[in-house]
Amino acid sequence: xxxxxxxxxxxxxxxxxxxxxxxxAVGGVLIYLAIAKDYxxxxxxPIGFGAILTNLPLTGVTEAGGFLNVLxxxxxxxxxxxxxxxxxxxxxxxxxxxxxxxxxxxxGAAGQLGIFATLLLALLLGFDMNEAASIGIIGAIDxxxxxxxxxxxxxxxxxPIAVCAYSYxxxxxxxxxxxxxxxxxxxxxxVRMPYxxxxxxxxVRILFPIVVTIVVSLIAPKASPLIAAxxxxxxxxxxxxxxxxxxxxQNELSNLTTLFLGLVIGSTMNGAVFLQMDTLFILxxxxxxxxxxxxxxxxxxKIMYLLSGKKFNPLIGAAGISAFPMSAxxxxxxxxxYDFENFLLMHAMGAxAAGQLGxxxxxxxxxxxxxxxx
Numbered sequence: 001x002x003x004x005x006x007x008x009x010x011x012x013x014x015x016x017x018x019x020x021x022x023x024x025a026v027g028g029v030l031i032y033l034a035i036a037k038d039y040x041x042x043x044x045x046p047i048g049f050g051a052i053l054t055n056l057p058l059t060g061v062t063e064a065g066g067f068l069n070v071l072x073x074x075x076x077x078x079x080x081x082x083x084x085x086x087x088x089x090x091x092x093x094x095x096x097x098x099x100x101x102x103x104x105x106x107x108g109a110a111g112q113l114g115i116f117a118t119l120l121l122a123l124l125l126g127f128d129m130n131e132a133a134s135i136g137i138i139g140a141i142d143x144x145x146x147x148x149x150x151x152x153x154x155x156x157x158x159x160p161i162a163v164c165a166y167s168y169x170x171x172x173x174x175x176x177x178x179x180x181x182x183x184x185x186x187x188x189x190x191v192r193m194p195y196x197x198x199x200x201x202x203x204v205r206i207l208f209p210i211v212v213t214i215v216v217s218l219i220a221p222k223a224s225p226l227i228a229a230x231x232x233x234x235x236x237x238x239x240x241x242x243x244x245x246x247x248x249x250q251n252e253l254s255n256l257t258t259l260f261l262g263l264v265i266g267s268t269m270n271g272a273v274f275l276q277m278d279t280l281f282i283l284x285x286x287x288x289x290x291x292x293x294x295x296x297x298x299x300x301x302k303i304m305y306l307l308s309g310k311k312f313n314p315l316i317g318a319a320g321i322s323a324f325p326m327s328a329x330x331x332x333x334x335x336x337x338y339d340f341e342n343f344l345l346m347h348a349m350g351a352x353a354a355g356q357l358g359x360x361x362x363x364x365x366x367x368x369x370x371x372x373x374x
Contacts, residue, residue, distance in 0.1 A: 015057035019271025027051030027266065039170035043262045047163060050266020068267040071260050076151050081261045082144040083229040088254030090233020091246050093324060095208060097350035099200040106300060108354025111320030112362040113296030114139030114289035121288065125281055130154050133366050135282055138165050139289030140359035142322035148226060149363045153370060159268035160279045164286035172323045173330055179294040180318050180334055188305055189338040191313040195346045205238040216361055223364015230360055293321050319348040322359035328352040
């Protein structure tokens, strides 16, 4: 064998750039956070591994015919992966607390304030409308919605937007409490809310996903795929007639789609594309979106506190985001720091379910408003 031909084995090392090295390190950090810190491990671990793999030169995994490219074309370009995830999310979501206390829907709407505030900030920083809308949707605090919208409006920003959305979702327990503490008084935090709503009938639970799908699809047709997937998953859950499908949606479908989705997101984190000033802006705007969402929810909660004669705990407003059921649990733990016998969880779950629904509708509204430029 001609030893001079052995140099071909070094070609990958020669093609390795400093950007690749940095992103390989970033991938390692994401894997560390997933394993050691338990930050959204189901997604950060495959994202981290995908980031490492896509930054290894000459592998061909992201080129035409490469397995990550095949997954991208099959699941992201066709929008199937986010929709599959939504079917699983719908099957896991209990809208009962929202149906028992419909006024919580207002908090779900207020929890989307960060989307539109961040969109305006992104425009001021020089992003075009499609890019700004994609960045703003990080404020939905809903990874699948962010992926779905950005894949349609600004696919070149999919990597930083998805990583930002999922990374900050894992930091909700760190981001929200300081905002809640800053915006509320001791008296407000200690308001007790007895849970005595009338249980929702099975008929209402079954009709809810059907009616929501019809109404939202007629108002904002661009939201139909998102809302239909979420509500179909919930219909499977509430019908009680297809338990095998319910379990499959919650487990096999969700797990397999999440695995592929994470790898594909990681594959978009090529160093040459990812390491730009725009990425830093997106990370900063994403954090701001999360904070503004919490501010919007708590602010409306304070208004409801006053209108109710100081009988509504404004902390519940912080649960009006899409991080379900994480944010509701955060509200419960935070409230019990000031009154151990105060149980806010079921009220917060209603706001949190509304936030899950609101994020999907907000994503559809953004797409509907920009339909003319798609």
